[in-house]
Amino acid sequence: MRRLMALLCLAAMPAAAQSPFPVAIGGPYSLTDQFGQTRTQADPDGRAQLVFFGYANCLNICSAALPLMAQVVDDLAADGIAVTPVMITVAPDQDTVETMGAPLAEIHPDFIGLTGDTQALQVAYDAFSVEVEPLFQDPEYGWIYSHGSFLHLLDGDGDTLTLLPPVLDVTQAAQIARSYLTPQS
Amino acid sequence: MRSLIIAALAALALPGAGHAAEGTRVQVTGEIIDTWCYYSGVMGSPDAVVGSAHHTCALWCSAGGIPVGLLAEDGTVYMVLKVEDDAQAAGGDTLLRLAAHTVEADGMLYERDGLNYLVVSDVVSDQDITNVNHNDYGNVPSFSIPDPNK
Numbered sequence: 417m418r419r420l421m422a423l424l425c426l427a428a429m430p431a432a433a434q435s436p437f438p439v440a441i442g443g444p445y446s447l448t449d450q451f452g453q454t455r456t457q458a459d460p461d462g463r464a465q466l467v468f469f470g471y472a473n474c475l476n477i478c479s480a481a482l483p484l485m486a487q488v489v490d491d492l493a494a495d496g497i498a499v500t501p502v503m504i505t506v507a508p509d510q511d512t513v514e515t516m517g518a519p520l521a522e523i524h525p526d527f528i529g530l531t532g533d534t535q536a537l538q539v540a541y542d543a544f545s546v547e548v549e550p551l552f553q554d555p556e557y558g559w560i561y562s563h564g565s566f567l568h569l570l571d572g573d574g575d576t577l578t579l580l581p582p583v584l585d586v587t588q589a590a591q592i593a594r595s596y597l598t599p600q601s
Numbered sequence: 602m603r604s605l606i607i608a609a610l611a612a613l614a615l616p617g618a619g620h621a622a623e624g625t626r627v628q629v630t631g632e633i634i635d636t637w638c639y640y641s642g643v644m645g646s647p648d649a650v651v652g653s654a655h656h657t658c659a660l661w662c663s664a665g666g667i668p669v670g671l672l673a674e675d676g677t678v679y680m681v682l683k684v685e686d687d688a689q690a691a692g693g694d695t696l697l698r699l700a701a702h703t704v705e706a707d708g709m710l711y712e713r714d715g716l717n718y719l720v721v722s723d724v725v726s727d728q729d730i731t732n733v734n735h736n737d738y739g740n741v742p743s744f745s746i747p748d749p750n751k
Contacts, residue, residue, distance in 0.1 A: 437682060437711055437718060438709065438720060439683055480637070480641075545683075565666040578713060581668055581680050582637070582667070582668070583636045583639075583641065583667070584640075595714070
């Protein structure tokens, strides 16, 4: 019976099946946004999403990836394509419901920050094959983390459409995203 | 040179949306590079942000999570999704060990959105750092090795 249950659970896991690559990239999660609301992989308004794993005060790749996301969102919005930028924190000690909203809003007013308890975050990391490792403690900024840095383009249901390497420029990244999305009427 | 790289990448990024990617088994020989510095140009010319000149920075970038690439001998850049048992595209022990090294990689190529993604199943050979260019460029960027006097 236990084996049957395990098989049923495995069969119900969409993560690997929905990945466009032979690596788990996408799947269900349930976290808390900066407004204290529960948010899953599905956008409540059915909008497409750009999802990145990082932290709000990260000075490394996030300082490039988060503004890139904002610019891509604006570029697509000009074509009538609504996309929500989402950051899932890898540093829940630093990014709390109370603190993560303000720095993200400076990057883009629509930015959603997501945090949660260790278990809930690990579900999201595992779904997207994101490894998180504390590297060292900066005396000014706190812990510095190593973490995956691809941008994930998700549809409104939370299914992964494709990856965007954070090294692309805005035009290239928007062009790829645009090829998966259609303007809303 | 940088504009040539940008143009080549832009040209690659044009085809329509990819769907479930079909992989092709490939063997590629090239250098494991730091894709951020290679494409952004912020740290120097493409020739300077590879090899021994850029080894330290490549370690920092990989440790920070920036995806690594494999710069093949023909100039093609493959975005590395995974190497052997490391479950990440940057920062893992294997990728840190291989930063700036020339390797022969056996794996699966997934062409998607005009980009080349590589899942390396086996590093067939690791030739260490073969692009010894620090005599030409110094350490790029110089601040990647902290000044012990500061």
